[in-house]
Amino acid sequence: MAVGSVNEALFLASLPEGFTFTVTALETDTHDNWRGFFDRRSDSVPYDVAAGQEIAEARMTTSRVLDSGVGPTCKLRFKIAGTIGGKTVEKKGNFTFTTSDWPLVGRPDQLILNSSLDGMDSVAVIQDVRLMTTPDPFSCAFVLKGEELGLIISREKNLTNEVVSTVVGGILTVHGKAISWVFGKII
Numbered sequence: 497m498a499v500g501s502v503n504e505a506l507f508l509a510s511l512p513e514g515f516t517f518t519v520t521a522l523e524t525d526t527h528d529n530w531r532g533f534f535d536r537r538s539d540s541v542p543y544d545v546a547a548g549q550e551i552a553e554a555r556m557t558t559s560r561v562l563d564s565g566v567g568p569t570c571k572l573r574f575k576i577a578g579t580i581g582g583k584t585v586e587k588k589g590n591f592t593f594t595t596s597d598w599p600l601v602g603r604p605d606q607l608i609l610n611s612s613l614d615g616m617d618s619v620a621v622i623q624d625v626r627l628m629t630t631p632d633p634f635s636c637a638f639v640l641k642g643e644e645l646g647l648i649i650s651r652e653k654n655l656t657n658e659v660v661s662t663v664v665g666g667i668l669t670v671h672g673k674a675i676s677w678v679f680g681k682i683i
Contacts, residue, residue: 500603501557502625504593505633506572509648510547512640515578517545519552520588525569529559532568532593551636554593564600569593576613576638576645587645589613591636595625602627609634613647621649 511517520542524532535553545551554570570593577586591611595604603625612618625631632651639646 500598500601501555502595502603502607503553503555503630504607504609505553506551506591506593506609507633507635508545508547508549508551509635509637509650511576511638512578512645515576515638517551517638518542518575518577519545519572520575521571521573522552523571523573525571527568529563530556530566530568531559532556532570534570534572550633551591556593556595558598562600564598567595567598567604580640580643585645587614589647607631609649611636611647611649613645616647619647619649621651623651 508517522534522541524534526532533555535555551574552572554572556568556570558567572591572593573588574590575586575588577584579585589612591609594608594610596606596608598604605625606622607625608620608622610618610620621634623631623634635650637646637648637650639648
């Protein structure tokens with residue numbers, strides 16, 4: 497019987513026009529008595545995700561009452577492809593779901609979403625895990641700024657166009673929600 501478990505959803509808020517987002521692999525690092533897995537979509541990889549849809553839900557759990565320490569990791573690999581200035585571009589990346597250490601009884605204090613995209617620095621968003629509730633879902637958005645592709649990650653499920661526009665403009669104040677972003681040349 498699992499004493500603690502954490503489920504975490506990731507949504508795709510936006511994609512540049514003419515781009516596609518494809519989940520290419522769902523991987524889990526399960527060790528000892530720890531289990532990590534993804535929702536029902538695990539059987540249908542690869543699959544495309546449109547803006548506004550859930551990308552996947554990672555689930556991390558212990559299988560024994562007295563498990564503690566480093567829990568499982570769930571990694572989602574993806575590619576984003578499209579055309580910029582007549583050139584076809586494709587970038588590969590991943591989202592890694594992990595947690596802080598798990599206590600002897602209960603769930604971890606923090607849930608961490610790390611992301612990396614070819615040729616760009618990795619970014620992470622951390623959120624607290626509250627007792628007896630499912631953590632807020634993460635959301636990501638891909639945006640173009642000239643010849644740069646931006647990846648924005650937030651704890652805000654509905655990453656609005658206003659927030660995306662503000663990040664692209666370089667100024668950000670969003671009611672205390674954790675938001676991370678990175679831009680990199682793609683041509």
